[in-house]
Amino acid sequence: VALGLAGTAPAVLLEHEGRVVVLLPGPPGELRRLWPRAVAHEAFQRLLARRAERTQRLLRFFGPSESAIARTLAEAGGEGESVEATVCAHDLEIHVDLFFSKEGASRAEGLIDALRTAFPRELFALDDARPVAELVLAECRDLGLTLASAESATGGMVGARLTDIPGASDVYLGGVIAYADEAKERHLGIPAEILDAHGAVSAETATAMAAGARSRFGAAVAVADTGIAGPSGGSAEKPVGLVYLAIDSGRGSSTKRFVLPGDREAVRARATALVLHLLRRHLEAFRDSAV
Amino acid sequence: VALGLAGTAPAVLLEHEGRVVVLLPGPPGELRRLWPRAVAHEAFQRLLARRAERTQRLLRFFGPSESAIARTLAEAGGEGESVEATVCAHDLEIHVDLFFSKEGASRAEGLIDALRTAFPRELFALDDARPVAELVLAECRDLGLTLASAESATGGMVGARLTDIPGASDVYLGGVIAYADEAKERHLGIPAEILDAHGAVSAETATAMAAGARSRFGAAVAVADTGIAGPSGGSAEKPVGLVYLAIDSGRGSSTKRFVLPGDREAVRARATALVLHLLRRHLEAFRDSAV
Numbered sequence: 001v002a003l004g005l006a007g008t009a010p011a012v013l014l015e016h017e018g019r020v021v022v023l024l025p026g027p028p029g030e031l032r033r034l035w036p037r038a039v040a041h042e043a044f045q046r047l048l049a050r051r052a053e054r055t056q057r058l059l060r061f062f063g064p065s066e067s068a069i070a071r072t073l074a075e076a077g078g079e080g081e082s083v084e085a086t087v088c089a090h091d092l093e094i095h096v097d098l099f100f101s102k103e104g105a106s107r108a109e110g111l112i113d114a115l116r117t118a119f120p121r122e123l124f125a126l127d128d129a130r131p132v133a134e135l136v137l138a139e140c141r142d143l144g145l146t147l148a149s150a151e152s153a154t155g156g157m158v159g160a161r162l163t164d165i166p167g168a169s170d171v172y173l174g175g176v177i178a179y180a181d182e183a184k185e186r187h188l189g190i191p192a193e194i195l196d197a198h199g200a201v202s203a204e205t206a207t208a209m210a211a212g213a214r215s216r217f218g219a220a221v222a223v224a225d226t227g228i229a230g231p232s233g234g235s236a237e238k239p240v241g242l243v244y245l246a247i248d249s250g251r252g253s254s255t256k257r258f259v260l261p262g263d264r265e266a267v268r269a270r271a272t273a274l275v276l277h278l279l280r281r282h283l284e285a286f287r288d289s290a291v
Numbered sequence: 292v293a294l295g296l297a298g299t300a301p302a303v304l305l306e307h308e309g310r311v312v313v314l315l316p317g318p319p320g321e322l323r324r325l326w327p328r329a330v331a332h333e334a335f336q337r338l339l340a341r342r343a344e345r346t347q348r349l350l351r352f353f354g355p356s357e358s359a360i361a362r363t364l365a366e367a368g369g370e371g372e373s374v375e376a377t378v379c380a381h382d383l384e385i386h387v388d389l390f391f392s393k394e395g396a397s398r399a400e401g402l403i404d405a406l407r408t409a410f411p412r413e414l415f416a417l418d419d420a421r422p423v424a425e426l427v428l429a430e431c432r433d434l435g436l437t438l439a440s441a442e443s444a445t446g447g448m449v450g451a452r453l454t455d456i457p458g459a460s461d462v463y464l465g466g467v468i469a470y471a472d473e474a475k476e477r478h479l480g481i482p483a484e485i486l487d488a489h490g491a492v493s494a495e496t497a498t499a500m501a502a503g504a505r506s507r508f509g510a511a512v513a514v515a516d517t518g519i520a521g522p523s524g525g526s527a528e529k530p531v532g533l534v535y536l537a538i539d540s541g542r543g544s545s546t547k548r549f550v551l552p553g554d555r556e557a558v559r560a561r562a563t564a565l566v567l568h569l570l571r572r573h574l575e576a577f578r579d580s581a582v
Contacts, residue, residue: 007380008357029557066299089298149468155454156447159468163446166522166555174474176467177440177450183465183508187478217474231457264457266320 003037006030059096063122076114092273132276133161139283140171148217149175150209153227157272173217188212206244221249294328297321350387354413367405383564423567424452430574431462439508440466441500444518448563464508479503497535512540520555
């Protein structure tokens with residue numbers, strides 16, 4: 001059955017031996033337009049009616065590896081007996097989806113408890129699928145904090161992720177993409193001596209970038225990154241993948257060093273996710289100490 | 292046949308009635324790692340050996356619609372007789388891939404000529420798959436120009452696209468993400484009177500943002516954007532999707548108004564692609580006038 005077109009892209013529904021196959025175009029916009037027609041189709045509805053009542057829980061982790069989480073799940077009893085678990089990596093996070101029927105509920109609770117006990121700090125969201133940028137903005141909004149950024153390695157990706165979220169403007173004031181050294185001096189007020197003594201990719205420069213962004217934008221909290229995304233520009237002392245991330249909240253600052261694996265695209269994506277997750281953690285600490 | 296694993300993701304090759312089916316994981320990094328194993332497999336090689344020698348040409352357009360290009364292709368004779376043509380939209384560009392055997396070569400040339408005649412300015416790349424950000428950076432490098440950005444609607448996406456490209460730093464000095472109005476005043480030197488009289492989303496503000504970024508970064512050319520990405524913030528006079536883009540090259544500036552369709556994500560993605568393509572066109576004109 002043809003379900004219709006999005007532009008020139010068709011959606012098709014096939015039924016074969018009691019199975020329903022839906023073919024949809026790949027581009028997300030077209031897929032979203034045609035998906036409701038598939039769901040509305042009588043064959044699809046018949047399928048939904050046959051399905052057993054299932055509950056879904058989502059656990060999101062930042063820090064542990066996919067295999068460490070899979071091991072904890074297995075040690076706690078793992079899948080089976082009406083509980084299905086999928087573990088997958090998503091933008092530096094690990095997501096665990098648990099699907100279970102009524103009979104599996106207590107077993108699923110056991111798995112959640114085991115994961116919570118093994119990774120108390122790393123489990124940062126339960127049944128909350130909002131992107132980390134949205135969690136950061138919501139946390140800032142709750143705490144009455146404004147935000148600014150100073151990006152070098154990520155070249156605008158942190159700002160792009162924050163401004164992806166509708167209503168970002170009440171929290172995120174803006175940022176500087178300081179790619180050239182002179183831009184770091186001029187727009188973030190970083191003393192030339194720091195750049196000369198430690199280089200643009202250094203803990204000192206990252207710290208000064210965050211402080212500079214915070215004061216220049218008049219923000220409560222600022223994040224900064226500087227690094228070597230590659231493929232060129234690395235050295236034995238400062239290899240490709242070296243990234244310094246800094247957060248300045250006026251109450252002091254925190255600067256961290258990472259050597260991230262992968263190509264330029266991977267290094268930049270990881271650095272962006274790290275900035276947002278460190279910010280999220282920093283805001284948690286903020287909230288804890290405010291209580 | 293199992294071809295191996297990338298992490299926990301498998302690749303599988305099936306042979307069925309002379310057809311070869313390769314199953315690969317979706318994440319690009321894992322796909323890239325396993326693809327060479329599929330190609331190296333004996334069944335795959337047998338398939339390649341059977342294939343006739345084919346040439347591929349790629350034509351990229353900015354401006355015309357997919358259907359306008361498909362119509363031109365059809366009027367010029369279209370596919371068939373050893374020529375295969377695919378037309379697809381990609382990030383606001385339209386790509387035409389022509390595949391042809393020796394016998395189809397002159398027919399393919401005819402199609403290329405027809406497209407070139409119909410869209411002389413809109414056909415911007417022939418057999419060049421580099422992303423538009425890379426074309427912009429290469430053109431700047433050739434002309435000895437440096438670049439800066441001032442982003443509001445795109446919130447860092449223009450900087451992110453430019454710095455995706457290795458070696459961007461010799462051309463792209465940096466940018467300001469001016470999300471809050473105060474950031475526009477403070478970091479781009481936009482007079483409060485302009486913001487008061489015309490609003491943050493106006494041709495006047497976009498023009499001033501580009502001029503401000505150019506002078507503040509000491510760049511030869513600067514681009515700026517300001518707009519309403521939605522879902523809220525629109526009005527009858529200034530609807531969601533309204534975006535002003537400005538380019539300042541010291542030789543004068545150019546500011547354009549668009550009302551872009553789609554949701555927040557689509558508006559921002561389109562605005563980012565538009566900034567890069569307008570910049571590309573502006574640089575072409577630069578080169579033409581320099582000759």
